[in-house]
Amino acid sequence: MIMRVMAAELLKIRRKMIWFLVVLGPLGVVGLQAxxxxxxxxxxxxxxxxxxxxxxxxxxxxxxxxxLFMGLAILASMTAGIEHQTNAWKQTLALPITRTQVFTGKFLLSVLLLFCSSTLLIVGTVGLGAALGFDLGDVPYKHLLELIYYPYLAIMPFIALQVWLSVLMHNQAIPLTVGIVGTVFSMFSNRFDDWMPYKWPYLDNAADNPLFSVAAGVVTGIVVLAAGTLNFVRKDVK
Amino acid sequence: MVRMFRSEWLKLRKSVIWLLAVVSPLLAALVGILSILDDAEIIGGSPWLYALSMMAALHAMLFLPLLTGVYAALVCRYEHAGGGWKQLLSLPVSRSQVYLVKFAFIMLLLAITQLLFLAALLGIGLSLGFPGPIPWKEIIVACLGGWIACLPLAALQLAVSTAWSSFAAPLAVNVIFTLPNMLVANSAEYAPYYPWVQPMLAMMPRDEMSFGAFNVSPVTLFAVIGGSFLLFLASGWTYFSKKAV
Structure with missing residues (x-):
């Protein structure tokens, strides 16, 4: 069932410049490093x-x-914005799918899009290294995959949070500002101890083991997703 | 024109805009306090200027340029949401008036943000009891310079916000140009030519390279800020006067 929800979600985001942004994010990061x-x-x-x-x-x-912090806020807002702009929440929810599926579908859509971005970033990084004349024989693939997919996993609570806020609020200024504040705040988050979720995607913790940050991120992500789903199930829609 | 201002005011008075305006100064204040407390013993110069540069780094590197985009999208939101463009333009006002009033309103909101930043800095300085006279000139120049450096950004964001009805799409444009600030800000060679990093440069107190009372060089002030402002405003304005709504 969730596969069909996802198929519908993927259909809805066609021609909305969303895929363009998914490609542009990693391309921008690689381009700047170039x-x-x-x-x-x-x-x-x-x-x-x-x-x-x-x-x-x-x-x-x-x-x-x-x-990643900024991109997930924009993607969550754009994907939820499809229903907000056309006032289509009533119609979407009138379909024979549960609200849990609708909400999980939006979350998984963002997760999928960001996974594509992260994967493209790996490809782009290897490509850039090759173009700079680094030896393709000694690409540290394990290190590269870890440093790109671990932050992606540790940022799960924020994907869930932004999807929740974007779906809940009609005025997208609030979720986007939360995203901007979070981005700026995260850059100063090393002043805090390890409990601070904004610090996790930087994989920086006292035990010096990135897997702790990843585990904390994934578990909190599931908790936030569950909280968001519970809230959305009870919510009145326009 | 004054009445159009009042109608814009009515549309935004009870919205989230007041929440948005206080967030960055509050966050900057938090970082200002933390860094002053952390580095209390290593400050050689004036703690006022140290706090100003710490707070400006946070406030102006990403937040101020991005907030400009949020404000621009917000002043166009009511028209996009309810088919309000048709209604607004059927009133006895010209399109140019509508466009310029919206632009002026963005700059007004940015001015409020800068004033709140100023208040946050003064609040920290006075409550922590910074010694010495308050360096009024540097502080006011920083706030005013940051505001002026936002002119081209506001012009571009208003243009894309009127063009696209999605709230996030114009903001994506803004983010694409603003995130490189993290790299550009470190480059002494290229930073003076990149419009999106100018708010930060203009808010950083420093001695060299400055023109008159401003923190940026004359080339940057007139060519980069002024030039891109005129370019963005003129193209957005022309586009809006011909746009089908």
Whole structure:
């Protein structure tokens, strides 16, 4: 059943510039790093001389987390906005699917779109490294996959939160501002201890084990999703 | 024109806009307090300027440019949501008036945000008892300069906000241009030519490269800020006067 909900969701986002943004996000991050490395090639390759790929990956992920925070807020708002703009919540909910399925469908849609972005970012990073003349033989694939998919998993609570807010509120200014505040706040979150969820996607914790951040993110993500679903099931729609 | 202002005011008076205006100054204040308390012993110069630069880094690097986009989308929201463009333009007002009043309203909201930022800075300084006279000139120049540097951004965002009925799409444009600030801000060579990073440069207190009382060089002020402002405003304005609603 959920597959058919997803198929309908994917149909709804066609021609809405959403796929364009999904591609543009990773392309922008890779493009900026291309400019960064292109302009300062000698300086940066000397600085990272003994670990060229590691240096590139670190630079990419440094840009990636804020972009992910901002991107998920925009995607959640755009996907929920389809129903808001046409006042179609009543119609969607009149279909023979449960509200839980509708809400989970919106959440999974954002999760899927961001997964595509993250995967494209991996491809783009390897491509950029190759274009910069780094040896394709020693790409640290395990390290690369970890540093890109772990933040993606640790950011789950925020995907659930933004989907919840975007679906709940008619005025998209509020969820988007929450997203902007979160993005800016996350960049200063290293001042806080490990309990701060905005810190998790940076995989920075006292135990120095990124899997703790990932686990905390996934578990909290499920909790927030459950809370959002419970709330949406009881909500009155326009 | 004054009456059109009042009608815009009516549309936004009871909306979330007041919530949005206070968020960034509050967040900046929090970071300002934290960094002053953390680094209390290592400040060599004036704690006022140190707090100003810490708060401006947070407020103006991403928040102020992004907030400009939210304001622009918000002043167009009522018209997009209820088919209000047709109604608004059937009133005895010209399209240019509608467009310019909306633009002025965005700048008014940004001015309120900057004033709240100023208030937050003064509040922190006075409550933590910063020594020495308040450096009024630097603080006011920073707030005013940041506001002026938002002119081109507001013009571009108003143009895309009138063009697209989705709330998030114009904001996506804004984010695409604003996120590179994280890299551009560090580059002394390219930062003066990138319009989206100007609010931050204009709010950072510093001595070198400044023109008159401003924190940015004359080339940046006139060519980059002024030039992109005129370009964005003129193209948005022309587009809006010919647009089918």
């Amino acid at each position: 400019v960064n490395f292109g302009l300062r090639y000698d300086y940066l390759t000397k600085q990272y001389a003994n670990d060229l790929w590691g240096g590139l990956i670190n630079n990419v992920t440094m840009m990636m987390v804020p972009t």
